[in-house]
Amino acid sequence: MSNEAYITGIGMSEVGVRLTRSPLLLTVDAVKEAIADAGLTLDQIDGVATYPGKMASFLGFSPVSSDDLIEVLGLETRWHIGAAETTAQLGAIAEAANAVKAGLARHVICFRTVYEAAALARPEEFPPMERRKDVSGNSQWVSPFGAFSAANWTAQFAMRHMKRYGLTREQLAQVALNDHANAAINPRALVKKPLTMDDYMSARLISTPFCLYDCDRFTDASTVVIVSAGDAIDEVKTTPIRIAATAGSVERYSWDQAEWAGAYPTGRDLWKNTDYQPKDVDTVQLYDGFAFQPITWLEGLGFCGIGEGGLFLEGGKRIARDGALPMNTGGGQLGWGRLHGFGFAFEAVVQLRGEGGARQIGGDPRVAIATSGGGPMAAALLLTKD
Amino acid sequence: MAWQRSRPRLDNDNRAFWTGGADGKLNITRCNDCGGFIHPPREICRHCQSENVAPFAVAGTGSVDTYTVNHQAWAKDMDVPFVIARVKLDDAPGVYLTTNIVNCPVDAVDVDDRVQVVFEEQDGIWYPLFEKVQ
Numbered sequence A: 001m002s003n004e005a006y007i008t009g010i011g012m013s014e015v016g017v018r019l020t021r022s023p024l025l026l027t028v029d030a031v032k033e034a035i036a037d038a039g040l041t042l043d044q045i046d047g048v049a050t051y052p053g054k055m056a057s058f059l060g061f062s063p064v065s066s067d068d069l070i071e072v073l074g075l076e077t078r079w080h081i082g083a084a085e086t087t088a089q090l091g092a093i094a095e096a097a098n099a100v101k102a103g104l105a106r107h108v109i110c111f112r113t114v115y116e117a118a119a120l121a122r123p124e125e126f127p128p129m130e131r132r133k134d135v136s137g138n139s140q141w142v143s144p145f146g147a148f149s150a151a152n153w154t155a156q157f158a159m160r161h162m163k164r165y166g167l168t169r170e171q172l173a174q175v176a177l178n179d180h181a182n183a184a185i186n187p188r189a190l191v192k193k194p195l196t197m198d199d200y201m202s203a204r205l206i207s208t209p210f211c212l213y214d215c216d217r218f219t220d221a222s223t224v225v226i227v228s229a230g231d232a233i234d235e236v237k238t239t240p241i242r243i244a245a246t247a248g249s250v251e252r253y254s255w256d257q258a259e260w261a262g263a264y265p266t267g268r269d270l271w272k273n274t275d276y277q278p279k280d281v282d283t284v285q286l287y288d289g290f291a292f293q294p295i296t297w298l299e300g301l302g303f304c305g306i307g308e309g310g311l312f313l314e315g316g317k318r319i320a321r322d323g324a325l326p327m328n329t330g331g332g333q334l335g336w337g338r339l340h341g342f343g344f345a346f347e348a349v350v351q352l353r354g355e356g357g358a359r360q361i362g363g364d365p366r367v368a369i370a371t372s373g374g375g376p377m378a379a380a381l382l383l384t385k386d
Numbered sequence B: 001m002a003w004q005r006s007r008p009r010l011d012n013d014n015r016a017f018w019t020g021g022a023d024g025k026l027n028i029t030r031c032n033d034c035g036g037f038i039h040p041p042r043e044i045c046r047h048c049q050s051e052n053v054a055p056f057a058v059a060g061t062g063s064v065d066t067y068t069v070n071h072q073a074w075a076k077d078m079d080v081p082f083v084i085a086r087v088k089l090d091d092a093p094g095v096y097l098t099t100n101i102v103n104c105p106v107d108a109v110d111v112d113d114r115v116q117v118v119f120e121e122q123d124g125i126w127y128p129l130f131e132k133v134q
């Protein structure tokens, strides 16, 4: 156990749209909940990890730095990191796991704070990213053609799946329907009621084949996960959830040069890093900023063959809470809100602990997968209750 | 689309791509040692790490690898709907360009459609758009 890493605490702020409470205070709210959950105190925390680190040019996307949090909590840390150049959002948790395994820290606060809805409403405080003049880096290859949003970039991969493998809108819709059904019984989720196929099919189009319900929406929230060293878990009161394996990759970061989503190499690698197999998995929490992304994860992780993701979703029964592979049981980003990756780790822990309440899946789940990232970047965690 | 397109900041890597249209050229950076194409353009070849790279005028023909019809006006002056496509160039293996398919109805575009480049100039930038080959 000493050379292992565990998730020992989870916390979340209020989840809302256009909140007025500051992003720093939302982060502190989530930390307080996670610390209390674990039964720890702040003086036991000696590490902090966040994705992607504070982004001055795009504050709504990431308004709080690891340094900000260390300062206001009065932490004495031995290790911290806040980095965008890593394997997608959950990479921060994988890095924390490596740090505690290496003995660099005992209890690490991992956080992701988003403030995109509030920022949009208060541009004077949170200036939006410049997309019109002097665009550089990867943005210059897409923005000039009106492809401002990841919705446009991801939609093209979804369209390719439709043309090449026969994915249908009815199959794609199952992601949103499943998310809404689960969010409707998750008291913390933004979405409060289920969605019908008629609602879905009559919704306005954003970027074909995506309609409004295929795209997550800007959310204000902070999500925290505490990662603890194996030789420190006797200090916590919760059932420790082991980070049994991690994987992550980047595949032509510019988005439009990638042949495949990063979910494919990352999905293959995850199984190289563990003795578990896909058949052992009780629930999957798959990144769904856009409804197509879980299809890349289902295929990449080997739950079905390449091109078969649509058939896997058909009818929605397989991914329902009482299905063979319950997916996004908390509502995913289409239902819970755009928590940007960390919500999937949070929900995996809820389910493995058996604390899902009305949305708890049956059968004493012991193995879960949480993923983050769409397009070229990807990160995956295999989580177990031993 | 009458909207003001995003204007790239020109540098030594990207200038030939964004201004080649003035001479009717679609310039893609190519390695003079291994012949591989490098896009996005860089000062070094991603295939063999040679620094002997230079812009090369490709034919400007290709096919639609995939596409989406964008219905959301991401900027106030953006006229929707319009087609965003990923075009696979005939003579630059491995290179895709995100672009717009213009001069046809939005529902007339499909994967594998044959397309050719057509430039639109705004403020000194020559945007490579594509239209269907009749």
Ligand SMILES: [Zn+2]
Binding pocket: B031, B032, B033, B034, B035, B036, B045, B046, B047, B048, B049, B050
């Ligand atoms: Zn070369």
